[in-house]
Amino acid sequence: MKVAVIQIRTRGDAEHETAAIGDMVSTALDSGADVVVAPLGRNGDHAGAPGAMLLGTSLGARSIWRDLTALGDTAQLVGDSCFDPDVMRPLSKEPPDALVLHPGSESDLQAEALLEYALGLSLSVAALVIVSESIPEIGSGVGWSTIVFTGEILAESETADDMLFADIELPITAPDPRESLPTPSAILSHRFAVHRGDRPDVGYPAELS
Numbered sequence: 001m002k003v004a005v006i007q008i009r010t011r012g013d014a015e016h017e018t019a020a021i022g023d024m025v026s027t028a029l030d031s032g033a034d035v036v037v038a039p040l041g042r043n044g045d046h047a048g049a050p051g052a053m054l055l056g057t058s059l060g061a062r063s064i065w066r067d068l069t070a071l072g073d074t075a076q077l078v079g080d081s082c083f084d085p086d087v088m089r090p091l092s093k094e095p096p097d098a099l100v101l102h103p104g105s106e107s108d109l110q111a112e113a114l115l116e117y118a119l120g121l122s123l124s125v126a127a128l129v130i131v132s133e134s135i136p137e138i139g140s141g142v143g144w145s146t147i148v149f150t151g152e153i154l155a156e157s158e159t160a161d162d163m164l165f166a167d168i169e170l171p172i173t174a175p176d177p178r179e180s181l182p183t184p185s186a187i188l189s190h191r192f193a194v195h196r197g198d199r200p201d202v203g204y205p206a207e208l209s
Helices: 014-030 079-083 085-093 108-124 186-195
Strands: 002-009 035-037 053-055 064-069 072-078 098-102 128-131 146-149 152-156 162-167
Touching (some): 014 162, 079 108, 079 186, 098 108, 108 152, 152 162
Parallel strands (some): 002 035, 035 053, 098 128
Antiparallel strands (some): 002 162, 064 072, 128 146
């Protein structure tokens, strides 16, 4: 199965972002993609042509969505839930076949830390982990979105506006043996605490933005 992941730099205008994502979805379909993972737009929606299963649609107020998709049992997570231990522990006990993460990274350092975390998840929770990002103005976009399978990076973004492709064999086999859940890095833990209004005591806060 051919999987495509779309990454865009935010345009500052929801209509333009939606149009840009729609164009890239159409290109991915023309390239033979069976599943397209698109980033969440500013309003949580994206447009695209029919013809393949489209993931990344609006989740409304939910930060966790789980259902059967063309990839099998698939869990989509949004924002801080992507690295929340209280979310990952239950998932690891009843693991999905695939994880799709929309973390909304705020910096290159966060994106790098998220990639390392995704690699760990692919060995402990779901063999296939997909990260789909929209890139803010300050981000490079390099390595922000990725397709990971059992500890191996199959594809990762090289520019802010990019499309990734990978061929995935179905059915997806679980990691065997499963490793322990990865621990979120200090950068991710710092972000999680700040968003909850509880800034942790860290040695070098300037490096954790």
